[in-house]
Structures are given as structure tokens and as C-alpha cells.
Amino acid sequence: MIGSFVGAAANSVRLLLPALFPSWRFFDVIGPSPRIEVALLQTSDDAGNDWHEVRPRAERLGVAGYLRTFFFNARWNETLFLVTCAEGVIRDESDQPLREIRDRLRADLSRDAGGSAAPWFRFRIVLLSRDAGRVRRDVVFTSPAYTIADGAGP
Amino acid sequence: MSAEAAIRLTEILLAIAFIQKSVEHVFGLPDERLYFLPLAALSLLLLVGIERDLVCYALLVNALFILHRFQGPYNGGSDLLGYLILVCLCLTHAAPDPRWREYALAYLALQPILSYFKSGWSKAVHRDWWTGQALLDVFDFSVYPVSDAIRTRFKGSGLLAAMSWTVILFELAFPLALLSRDVLIVALALAAAFHIANFLLFGFNRFVWIWVAGYPAILWLQDRLVGAGIPVFSG
Numbered sequence: 001m002i003g004s005f006v007g008a009a010a011n012s013v014r015l016l017l018p019a020l021f022p023s024w025r026f027f028d029v030i031g032p033s034p035r036i037e038v039a040l041l042q043t044s045d046d047a048g049n050d051w052h053e054v055r056p057r058a059e060r061l062g063v064a065g066y067l068r069t070f071f072f073n074a075r076w077n078e079t080l081f082l083v084t085c086a087e088g089v090i091r092d093e094s095d096q097p098l099r100e101i102r103d104r105l106r107a108d109l110s111r112d113a114g115g116s117a118a119p120w121f122r123f124r125i126v127l128l129s130r131d132a133g134r135v136r137r138d139v140v141f142t143s144p145a146y147t148i149a150d151g152a153g154p
Numbered sequence: 155m156s157a158e159a160a161i162r163l164t165e166i167l168l169a170i171a172f173i174q175k176s177v178e179h180v181f182g183l184p185d186e187r188l189y190f191l192p193l194a195a196l197s198l199l200l201l202v203g204i205e206r207d208l209v210c211y212a213l214l215v216n217a218l219f220i221l222h223r224f225q226g227p228y229n230g231g232s233d234l235l236g237y238l239i240l241v242c243l244c245l246t247h248a249a250p251d252p253r254w255r256e257y258a259l260a261y262l263a264l265q266p267i268l269s270y271f272k273s274g275w276s277k278a279v280h281r282d283w284w285t286g287q288a289l290l291d292v293f294d295f296s297v298y299p300v301s302d303a304i305r306t307r308f309k310g311s312g313l314l315a316a317m318s319w320t321v322i323l324f325e326l327a328f329p330l331a332l333l334s335r336d337v338l339i340v341a342l343a344l345a346a347a348f349h350i351a352n353f354l355l356f357g358f359n360r361f362v363w364i365w366v367a368g369y370p371a372i373l374w375l376q377d378r379l380v381g382a383g384i385p386v387f388s389g
Contacts, residue, residue, distance in 0.1 A: 012218035015226050019237035024269040026231060028276035030291040060303035069300075069359060074178035076300065076357040081228050083297050096225045103183060128295040135295045 032129035034086040034140075038105055040118035044145040048122045054105065055079045078104065086125045089141055102146050109148045120145045157259055160374035161246050162203070164262070165210075167367035168239050169201035172213070174363050175229070175236075189220050207247035214244050231269075232360040238265055239367055256378070263375035266368035267329055270345065274325025283322060286315030300357035308355075324348070332376050342369050 039048030061069070069076065082104060088097030105123055125141040155163075176194035179186045193216050199209045217237050220228070227233035245258035282288040290309070292298060299305040308314065324344065331341035346369075349362040 008222055009218065012222045015221040016218065016237060016241075019227070019234040020241060022231075022234050022238065022265065022269070024231075024265075024272040025276040026269075026273045027288070027292065028273075028280060030282070030288050030296060033296045035297065057299070057305075058301045060301045066354065069357060070353060070362070071174065071359070072178060073357055073359045074181050077178060077229055077360065078182060080230075080297070080357075081224075084226075084230070094225070100224075107183065130291055130295065 032127040034083055034090065035126045035128060036082055036086055036101065036123055037126055038121055038123045041120035041122060041145055042118055044120050046120070046145070051124065054082070054108070054123070089125060098143070102143070106146065106148060106150055110150070119148055121148055122146070155370065155374045155377050157252070157256055157374060160259060160370040161243065163370035164239060164367055165200050165206060165243060167370070168236065168243070169197040171236060171360070171363035171367050172197040173201070175360055189216065189223055192216055193220070210240065210244045210247055213240055229360050232358070232364045235265065235269070235368065236364050238262070259371055260375055262368065263371035266365060266372060270325045270328040274322050277318070277322050278326060283318050286318050289314040289318050298356040300355060304355055321348070333380060335376055338373065338376050342372065
């Protein structure tokens with residue numbers, strides 16, 4: 001108990017270090033950019049063939065939209081966090097980013113399903129990059145199947 | 155500006171930035187409220203100015219819990235600068251004498267200055283930034299453009315190279331603004347406009363709130379190093 005608390009505290013301090021000595025290299029190199037896509041499934045064995053980009057961006061933001069998001073931009077900031085998690089999944093850091101994506105997609109799908117009969121979902125990560133002047137797409141990760149209902153399965 | 159005035163202004167602006175992000179997280183996953191409701195409450199105390207030193211220490215403990223929760227910063231650079239400012243405020247309160255207090259405040263001031271200069275430098279050493287290709291890639295396939303209209307508007311625009319040059323030169327030149335208080339005020343206004351432009355293009359609203367919180371320390375540092383110590387705020 002005490003050991004795990006000390007370990008967690010030490011880990012938090014380690015995570016704080018980049019804030020104390022920041023590198024401040026914003027946008028220096030524009031590397032491959034991950035997108036998360038999701039497919040609804042009837043069974044956990046379905047591979048998924050109807051993929052949709054998660055949280056597609058707005059067509060345009062008007063003055064009211066900009067005013068609102070200047071003060072409250074939770075959804076967009078969470079979307080950017082999902083991209084950070086996708087990068088973590090690609091680097092195979094730990095289970096944490098995978099869980100973050102799963103839980104946030106599960107919340108989205110539970111809210112937006114609107115009576116959809118599909119009880120399962122998978123997500124995949126697609127990397128967009130420039131290749132010989134064109135934008136190419138590579139699927140670099142596909143998740144296991146998860147239940148949409150929290151606690152009803154993996 | 156006195157050190158005390160700069161510290162108090164920084165506390166007020168940091169508290170506002172923390173309240174803003176807390177409100178966003180209260181509508182996130184249910185467990186996030188455990189971390190961000192206390193952050194909002196502590197930030198309100200800091201805003202009002204109650205037990206400022208103890209509140210800063212409590213905010214730092216809260217920050218460690220939040221870092222543990224997300225296994226790192228949730229919102230990249232904006233979280234990093236927020237934590238840096240918070241640590242420096244804690245050090246100003248814990249400092250054994252005014253000299254150490256000034257060292258902590260100077261470190262706080264230095265980081266936003268470095269954030270501009272180092273960002274400019276890291277772009278300047280890449281040819282793609284000078285040609286506009288890097289910004290073209292940002293608008294072409296990065297995740298950041300906040301709407302399809304923004305992505306389409308700037309894709310292939312002839313403005314991109316000019317925008318790149320402007321950003322690089324402004325970021326590299328920013329430290330020179332410390333030589334004059336008037337120039338520094340103009341530079342800080344331009345820097346704030348730059349963050350607002352980043353919000354309009356990429357939705358980075360939290361960066362606006364948190365970077366502005368670093369400005370009082372920069373104004374203090376300029377006064378301390380170069381200026382005549384014009385009293386702007388009586389703390």
C-alpha cells in the first residue's frame with residue numbers, strides 16, 4: 001500500500017519534470033498524423049468493414065461558435081487528447097492510452113447510438129502522411145472488439 | 155512592476171486559466187470530476203487571494219494527481235506551462251528571502267520567452283518552414299485545423315510561406331523586446347494575437363489563457379533588468 005503510493009508519487013514527479021524543463025519545440029516537424037476510426041459490430045468476431053472517422057470536425061465555425069469555444073472547448077480538447085493517446089498506442093507505451101480511447105469512444109457511442117442494434121465496436125488508427133506530394137493513409141493499429149455498454153464485456 | 159505585484163497578477167491569471175480548464179473537464183468522463191472540482195475550488199480561493207501560499211501548494215498536489223490520472227499532460231504545452239507557473243509560484247512563496255523569490259519569478263518569466271525563441275529556432279532550422287511546406291502539411295493532413303472551412307481556405311494558399319516567415323521572425327526576435335518596455339508591451343500584444351490566431355485556426359483556446367498568465371512575470375523581469383521600475387500595480 002505505502003509502496004504503491006510512493007511509486008505513484010514518484011511517477012507523478014517524473015511526469016512533472018518536462019514541465020519544469022520544457023523543450024518548447026512546437027510544430028517543428030509535421031510528421032504523420034493519426035486519425036481514429038470506429039466500426040460498429042454485431043458480434044465480437046466481426047472484423048468491421050464500415051469505418052467512420054471519430055468526431056469529424058465541424059464544417060465551419062461561426063462567430064457564436066468561436067465565442068463559445070474560446071471559453072468552453074471541452075470536446076475539441078478531448079479530441080486532441082485522443083490523438084495524443086493514439087500516438088501512445090502506436091508507440092506501444094502502455095495500456096493507458098488504449099483504455100482512454102476505448103472509454104471515451106464508449107461514452108460517445110452510448111450517447112449517440114440512438115437505438116443502434118450493434119452492441120460491439122472496434123477502433124483503428126490510420127496514419128496520414130505526405131508521400132511524393134500526395135497524402136497517404138496507412139492503417140497501423142486495429143483494436144479488439146469492445147462492448148458499447150460499459151461493464152458488459154471487455 | 156514590483157515582484158509582489160507580478161506574483162499576484164500571475165496568480166489571478168493562472169486561477170482564471172485553471173477554472174476555465176476545470177469547467178471543461180467537469181463535462182468529461184465522470185472520474186475526471188474527482189480531480190477538477192477540487193482544482194476549480196482551489197483556483198477560486200487563489201483568485202480571491204485566500205491563503206495564497208497554502209492554496210498554491212494544494213494546487214501542486216492536485217497537479218500531481220492529475221498528471222498521474224492522465225499519465226502526462228492532457229493538453230500538451232498549455233498544461234506544461236500551467237504546471238511550470240504553479241511550481242514557480244510555490245517557490246516564490248517558499249523562498250527564504252527576497253533574492254530567491256526573484257530567482258523563482260525570473261525562471262517563470264524566462265520560460266514563456268524561451269517558448270517563443272526556441273519554437274522559432276526549431277522551425278528556422280527546417281527548410282520546410284521557410285518554403286511554407288510545413289504549414290501546408292499542417293492544413294493538408296494534420297489533425298489541427300478546427301473546421302473543414304479552415305482546412306480548405308488555407309490549403310495551397312500562397313499566404314503560407316509569408317505566414318511561416320512572419321511567425322519564425324517574430325518568435326526569434328521576441329527576446330529583443332526586453333530591451334524596451336514600450337516594445338515589450340507591443341510584443342506581448344502581438345504574442346497574444348498570435349495565440350488568438352492559433353485558437354481561430356486550430357482551436358487552441360487553453361493556450362491563450364495560460365500564456366497570458368506568464369506575461370506579468372516578463373514585464374517584471376524587463377523592469378528588473380532594464381527598466382526604471384515603473385509602478386504599474388501596487389501589490
